[in-house]
Amino acid sequence: MTRTLNRRQLLTGLAVLSASTLMPWATRLWADTPDDIPPQDITDFLILSERLTMRPQLNSRLAGRAYQGLLDIDADFPRRMRQLIQAMDEAELTDMRQFTSFAEQQPEAVTRTAIDIIAAWYLGYTGTVQGHSATDDTHFVTYVGALMYQPTLDATVIPTYSRGHTNYWVSPPATIATD
Structure with missing residues (x-):
């Protein structure tokens, strides 16, 4: 039996084919980690990061960026991460206020x-900044999501982000909590 293809079916088929062809590219555009990094590594890194920073529910997209930045600096990072997890588990370290005695x-x-993992979350980058050099090993993780801004967010304006209108800073704030 012969079946004829109408214009609507042809256009629908072409749209599906186009979408399926472009989908890996489109999803790759927004992904934060390469396909060759096992998802379990990112999950383990996120859990470890939450443990080290004592902050539940860190951003998983940022975890992918931080992991990639640390991996780019040191290809042996996955092994080092697993070694840290094992050491923390063996020492039963659950409260990071006891990190100093653990580290000794x-x-x-x-x-x-x-320290590298904690620094990535608090500073928003991995690696070491070399001043005005274009050849340092730093990798961007986040700007406004850097944890260093959170403790003083009620009083500190994140650089380049204005909280008010033009020249809002001319008049002193009524209180630190409301500025």
């Missing part, structure tokens, strides 16, 4: 890994 009993590499 750990190898330098374990402590350095923890």
Whole structure:
């Protein structure tokens, strides 16, 4: 039996074909981590990050960026991350206020890994800034999502973001909490 294809069916088929062809590209455009990083690594990194920063529900997209930045600096980062998780589990470290005593009993590499992860979340980048050099190893993670702004958000304006109208800063604030 022969079946004829009408114009609507042809256009629908072409639209589906086009969308399926472009979909990997479109989703890759917004993805934060390459396809070759196992999703479990990102999940483990996010859980570890929440544990290290004592902040529940960190942004998973930012976790992908931070993980990638740390991986770009050190290809051995996944192993170091697992070593840190194991050391924290063995020491039963659940409260980061006890990190100093934990760090005193750990190898330098374990402590350095923890500090690198915490720094990525608080500073919003990984690596070491080399002043005005274009060849440093820094990788952008986030700007307004950097955790360093949260403790003083009621009093500190995130650089380049105005909280008020033009020249709002001319008059002193009524209180720190309302400015």
